[in-house]
Amino acid sequence: MNDISVLTGGRAGDGINSAGLLVAHLFNHMGYQTYMYFDYPSLIKGGHNFTITRAADQKIGAHRDRCDYLLALSQDSIDLHRELIHDSTVVLFDSGRVQGDGQGIPVEEILNAEKAPSVMGNSCIIGAFAKAAGIPFKVVETVIWRQIPKDPEKNLIIARRGYDAVGEKRVIPRAGDTCCPLLTGNEVIGLGLLHGGLDAYVAYPMTPTSNLLHFLAGTARDFPITVVHPENEIAVMLMALGFSYAGKKTAVGTSGGGFCLMTEGFSFSGASEVPVVVVMGQRTGPSTGLPTYTGQADLQFILHAGQGEFPRLVVAPGDPEQAYVWSSIALSLAWKCQVPAVILVDKTLCEGTYSLDEKAIVVPDTGEPEPAVDSGPYRRYEITGNGISPNRHPPSRDAVIKVNSYAHDEAGITTERADMVVIMTEKRQNKARALKGETDLLECVKTYGNKDASTAILCWGSTLLVCREVAESRGIRVIQPVVLSPFPEASLKVALSGIMDLISVEENADGQLRTLCSQHGIAVNHHIAKLDGRPFSVEELEARLKEAI
Amino acid sequence: MPSQNLITGAQNTWCPGCGNFTIQFALRNAIQGLVTDGIPLENIVLVTGIGCHAKMGDYLDINSFYSIHGRTIPVATGIKLANPDLTVICCAGDGDAYAEGLDHLIFAAKRNTDITVIIHNNRVYGLTTGQYTPTSPLGFRGKSTPEGTPEEPFNPLSLMLASGAGFVARSTSRKMPHLAGIIGQALRHKGFSFIDVLQICATYFNMTELYDRQGYELSGHDTADFQAACRKVEEWDYNRNSPIAFGVFYKQEKTCFEERFRRHQPSPGGREEQIRAFLERKR
Ligand SMILES: Cc1ncc(C[n+]2csc(CCOP(=O)(O)OP(=O)(O)O)c2C)c(N)n1
Ligand code: SF4
Ligand SMILES: [Mg+2]
Numbered sequence: 001m002n003d004i005s006v007l008t009g010g011r012a013g014d015g016i017n018s019a020g021l022l023v024a025h026l027f028n029h030m031g032y033q034t035y036m037y038f039d040y041p042s043l044i045k046g047g048h049n050f051t052i053t054r055a056a057d058q059k060i061g062a063h064r065d066r067c068d069y070l071l072a073l074s075q076d077s078i079d080l081h082r083e084l085i086h087d088s089t090v091v092l093f094d095s096g097r098v099q100g101d102g103q104g105i106p107v108e109e110i111l112n113a114e115k116a117p118s119v120m121g122n123s124c125i126i127g128a129f130a131k132a133a134g135i136p137f138k139v140v141e142t143v144i145w146r147q148i149p150k151d152p153e154k155n156l157i158i159a160r161r162g163y164d165a166v167g168e169k170r171v172i173p174r175a176g177d178t179c180c181p182l183l184t185g186n187e188v189i190g191l192g193l194l195h196g197g198l199d200a201y202v203a204y205p206m207t208p209t210s211n212l213l214h215f216l217a218g219t220a221r222d223f224p225i226t227v228v229h230p231e232n233e234i235a236v237m238l239m240a241l242g243f244s245y246a247g248k249k250t251a252v253g254t255s256g257g258g259f260c261l262m263t264e265g266f267s268f269s270g271a272s273e274v275p276v277v278v279v280m281g282q283r284t285g286p287s288t289g290l291p292t293y294t295g296q297a298d299l300q301f302i303l304h305a306g307q308g309e310f311p312r313l314v315v316a317p318g319d320p321e322q323a324y325v326w327s328s329i330a331l332s333l334a335w336k337c338q339v340p341a342v343i344l345v346d347k348t349l350c351e352g353t354y355s356l357d358e359k360a361i362v363v364p365d366t367g368e369p370e371p372a373v374d375s376g377p378y379r380r381y382e383i384t385g386n387g388i389s390p391n392r393h394p395p396s397r398d399a400v401i402k403v404n405s406y407a408h409d410e411a412g413i414t415t416e417r418a419d420m421v422v423i424m425t426e427k428r429q430n431k432a433r434a435l436k437g438e439t440d441l442l443e444c445v446k447t448y449g450n451k452d453a454s455t456a457i458l459c460w461g462s463t464l465l466v467c468r469e470v471a472e473s474r475g476i477r478v479i480q481p482v483v484l485s486p487f488p489e490a491s492l493k494v495a496l497s498g499i500m501d502l503i504s505v506e507e508n509a510d511g512q513l514r515t516l517c518s519q520h521g522i523a524v525n526h527h528i529a530k531l532d533g534r535p536f537s538v539e540e541l542e543a544r545l546k547e548a549i
Numbered sequence: 550m551p552s553q554n555l556i557t558g559a560q561n562t563w564c565p566g567c568g569n570f571t572i573q574f575a576l577r578n579a580i581q582g583l584v585t586d587g588i589p590l591e592n593i594v595l596v597t598g599i600g601c602h603a604k605m606g607d608y609l610d611i612n613s614f615y616s617i618h619g620r621t622i623p624v625a626t627g628i629k630l631a632n633p634d635l636t637v638i639c640c641a642g643d644g645d646a647y648a649e650g651l652d653h654l655i656f657a658a659k660r661n662t663d664i665t666v667i668i669h670n671n672r673v674y675g676l677t678t679g680q681y682t683p684t685s686p687l688g689f690r691g692k693s694t695p696e697g698t699p700e701e702p703f704n705p706l707s708l709m710l711a712s713g714a715g716f717v718a719r720s721t722s723r724k725m726p727h728l729a730g731i732i733g734q735a736l737r738h739k740g741f742s743f744i745d746v747l748q749i750c751a752t753y754f755n756m757t758e759l760y761d762r763q764g765y766e767l768s769g770h771d772t773a774d775f776q777a778a779c780r781k782v783e784e785w786d787y788n789r790n791s792p793i794a795f796g797v798f799y800k801q802e803k804t805c806f807e808e809r810f811r812r813h814q815p816s817p818g819g820r821e822e823q824i825r826a827f828l829e830r831k832r
Pocket of ligand 3: 600642643644669670671672673674675682
C-alpha cells in the first residue's frame, strides 16, 4: 500500500499553502488520493507555516505523524518537526536559508540566474521534490500549466532547474489513472450551496470561513449570485433575512464569535419563518481562542442558540462529498420548511484540501416547497396541516405580506392573545415535525467500517475520515450522525445495533455529542477528547483508542 | 387585498396625543401619492424596528417587515439589493437607529442605499417607559437617569451629512402637511433619504411647546450647497433653545449602492455546467 507524506514548511508569506497544494497536484496526477492539512498561526508575515500533503491509494482525510519528504524553506521547518523525520525521510531545503542534513538547493542563486521573482522559489523546490520522488518532469509540466496561471513558462524554467539540481532519492510509483479535482472544504460548501440554488451570500470575514466569502465573491462573475460584505455580523444576518423576504435563497458564513452576534437574528428567523442558512466554521474557543486552529466545541451552542423555541436544521458534514450534498440539502430544506439551517463545520474541513470523489456526490431530491394556493386574502402565517404556510414575496399582487418578530396572528399582525400565542407555538412544533419528516427520508446517520463489530466510534464532522481510517485498520465500526437537529434518534439506534462499546471522538472537552446522545437514551462509554486545536493524526487517534479499549 | 385607506384593522395602542398618529397619516398620504404616480402598492415595503414607532408595521396595510430593535436598515438594504424595483421605507425610533443600530444608519448613508429612513425622534425610549436616548438634552431626567443624563446629545443631521447622506431633512409631528411633503420628496429621491422627525411623546417627553415656539420652515436655503447645509444643521444642537429649522437641508443625487452591484450577465450555461467547469480547473 502506498502512503506518502510530504511536509512543506516556511515562513508566513512564503506561499507555503500554494507549495503544499502543488505537491498535492503532483500526487493527483500520479493517480493518488490526496489530503492536505495547512497549519498556520494568525499572522501575515514571518511565523512558521507548514502543510502536510498526504497521498494514498484510498480515500484519506487525516495526516500522519511522520513525513517521507520534508521541503524546508526555513530553518524552523526542520527544527520544529524533528519528531516527524525518520531514517528514510528525504530532506530537501533551500540552502540559502536552511542548514541541515539532506539535499540543499540554491534557490536564490537559481532565481537570480534566471532573473525570476522570489515567489517562484516554490517552483524550484517543487521541481526538486519531483525529481527526488521520481516523478516524471512531464507531470510537473502538466501541473504547472494547469495550476500556475501567472507566467507558467518562467515557473517551468525554474522548476526544471530545481529538478536538475538533485538526484532521485525515493521513487514513488504511479498509483493509477484517476485525477480528481482538489478542493478545499470551503470551496465544496460554496459549490453545494450554488447547486442548491443560492442567490445571495452575506458574510463578514472570519477564519475559517473567510475563504468561502472570497470564493463566492469570485464566482459571482460566473453565477447569478449577489455577494455582500456588510459592517458586522448583526447586519449580515439581518441583511440575509431581507434578501430572503424578497425571495432570494440566502446563506451567511461565520465562526463562533460572529455567530454570537447573529443569534438574535437567528431567533428572529425562527419566529418570523424567514429562512436562512448559516455556514458555521468552528475554530478553537472560547472567545477569540486560536483563530486559525480547529475545534468542535460549538455543537451545544448551535443546538440552543437564540431565545425561545423554534425548529432548526443542523447538519455536520464529515468529508467534502458530504459537504457538497448537505450544503445543498440544507438550503433546500430551510426553504421548504421555512426554518433556519446551520451547516456546522470546522477549520479542518473548511481549509483542508481533499481529492473530491465526484461519483460519491449524489444530491437527493428534497422536492420543492408547495406552491402558494389562493384561499381568500393572503396570510403569511396561515395555519396549514403541516405548519408550513405559503411563502410569497413582494411584489405580489393583491397580497399584503407581513412578517413579524413579535408574536403574531395569521396575517402577521402583532398579538398578545393567549390562544394565538399557543396556536403559533403549535404551528412551529408542527413545522418541526414536517422538518423531521423531511430528514427521515434522508440518510441522516452514516455507518462505516466493520458492520459486525461490537465496538464503534461515534463521531461528527471533520473527524470522520481519521476515525474511518483508524476503525478500518482495527476492524471496528464508525457511526456518524450527519444531521444533529432534528436528532435522528431512531436511525442512530438502528446503526448502533450490536454495539457493546461506544466511544465518542470529539474535539471538545465536554463530549458534546455524547451529552446529546444521552438525552436520547444513548449511552456513550468513553469520550476521546482533543483540546489543542490540531486535528487528530492517524497515529494519535490509534493510541488514544488503544488506551480507551 | 389591502384596504382602501391602507389602515389595517389592528387595534391602535398609541397614547392619546402621540405624534405617531401624525406620522402614520403623513406616511400613508405620501404612499398614496406614490401609488397615484403609478408605483404599484405591492412594490412598497415598510421595515420597522421595535418601539412605539414600530407599530406602524401593524397599522399600515402594506407589505411590512417588523424587525428587531435597531435593525431596520440592514433588512431594508437586503430587500433593496434583492429587488431594486421595490420602494423600501424604514420607520425607526431614535433609540432604535441612533443607539442600538447606529452602525447601520451610518453605513446606509455611506453606501447611498436607495431607501427612505424616517426617524420617529421623540428623544426618549417610549416603549420601555421613558429613558434618555442619544438625542435627549443634557440633564434629561429619565428612569435610568434620575439625576439627569450625564451626556450631551449628538446631532443626527450633522452625523448624516458627515456620513455621506444625499438627502437630509427634518420635520415634526406638529406639522402634518409639511411632514407628508417631506416624506413624499424623500420617497422620490433616488438614493439614501433621511428624515429626522421631531415627534411628540405625549407621555414621556412632550416638547410641543418648544417645537411650536422655536420651529420654523426653511426657505431660501440652497439644498445643493453642502457647506451651507452643514452650517444650517448646526443652528440647533438638540440641547439648547435656539431656532429649529424644518425642511430639506441637503439634496444631492449620486450613484446608489444597488447600482454599483454589477448586474452582469452570468457566464453562459447553467449552474451545473459552471460547477463542472470549476471542478475541471481544479484537476
Ligand atoms: C435587543 C433589544 N434590547 C432592548 C429591547 C427593549 N426595547 C424595546 S423598545 C426599546 C426602545 C425604544 O425606543 P425608541 O427606539 O426610541 O422607540 P420609541 O418607543 O421611542 O418609539 C427598547 C430598549 C429590545 N426589544 N431589544
Ligand atoms: S409612550 Fe410616547 S411615543 Fe409611545 S405611544 Fe405613548 S406618547 Fe407615543
Ligand atoms: Mg424614541
